[in-house]
Amino acid sequence: MSSTRDSKALPGDKLAVVEEFLLGKNVYEQSGSVRALLVGKVKVDQSKGEISVYPVKIARTPALGDLVTGQVEAVQTSSAGIRIYYINGKPTDQGFSGMLLMRGEPGGRGARRRTYVKLGDIVRASVSSTLNGIIQLSIDNERTGVVFAKCSNCGRPLTRGGSYRAKCDECGNVEERKFANDFGQFPIQP
Ligand SMILES: [Zn+2]
Numbered sequence: 001m002s003s004t005r006d007s008k009a010l011p012g013d014k015l016a017v018v019e020e021f022l023l024g025k026n027v028y029e030q031s032g033s034v035r036a037l038l039v040g041k042v043k044v045d046q047s048k049g050e051i052s053v054y055p056v057k058i059a060r061t062p063a064l065g066d067l068v069t070g071q072v073e074a075v076q077t078s079s080a081g082i083r084i085y086y087i088n089g090k091p092t093d094q095g096f097s098g099m100l101l102m103r104g105e106p107g108g109r110g111a112r113r114r115t116y117v118k119l120g121d122i123v124r125a126s127v128s129s130t131l132n133g134i135i136q137l138s139i140d141n142e143r144t145g146v147v148f149a150k151c152s153n154c155g156r157p158l159t160r161g162g163s164y165r166a167k168c169d170e171c172g173n174v175e176e177r178k179f180a181n182d183f184g185q186f187p188i189q190p
Contacts, residue, residue: 009036009053011187016051024052026071026085028150028157037122037148038190039091055091062087062096062135066127069147069190070098072117078102080117082125082137086190098135100125114164116178122148122188124180145180147188160184 009015015027016034023029024045026037036042040055062068066088074081084096100123102116116139117123125137125144139145142163149158149166153173158166161183166175182189 007042009042010039011036015042021051022049024050026053027051030157037188038085055085055093060087060092062098062127062130064127064130067124068098068127068137069122069124072119072121072123075117075119082123089190096135098125098127098137100137100139115176117146118149118152118177120150121146121177124190139178142181145183146177147180147183149175149177151175
């Protein structure tokens with residue numbers, strides 16, 4: 001990866017205009033501007049024409065009870081893989097992945113399965129176990145859950161919502177997630 005811009009970015013900082021670059025990691029588009037989603041270093045991948053933000057390093061393993069913030073990189077039926085970018089508010093790029101278990105709704109077979117997270121969402125979660133080296137995450141309390149999500153219909157960032165629903169300002173689409181209680185506040189508090 002080549003890099004021309006090695007500057008530091010804070011969440012919401014304008015990095016470029018959309019005509020200049022494709023959206024890479026940890027950036028989003030708002031009104032024609034490419035903005036940083038996280039605190040980190042701005043990197044440009046010239047071969048792909050992408051601009052990204054990468055968190056700066058700390059060397060620490062997530063431990064039981066830590067609050068971590070990261071991005072949903074895989075979703076299965078009852079679990080989701082979270083790429084961890086922050087541990088207790090401090091950035092890490094050690095490549096930790098956590099497993100978020102999504103319990104089904106009570107009611108047994110035929111009960112509708114709630115959507116807790118979707119691919120690409122930014123989620124704050126607590127570490128509920130590190131048994132066998134697996135970082136198990138939970139979003140059971142009000143402080144934890146999705147802190148940033150985009151509309152599945154039009155791709156705009158969602159800006160407001162309740163505990164389990166958010167309505168897109170742009171297209172009116174109603175999105176279901178398990179939101180953290182500070183969802184919609186900006187900048188995001190990792
Ligand atoms: Zn929308």
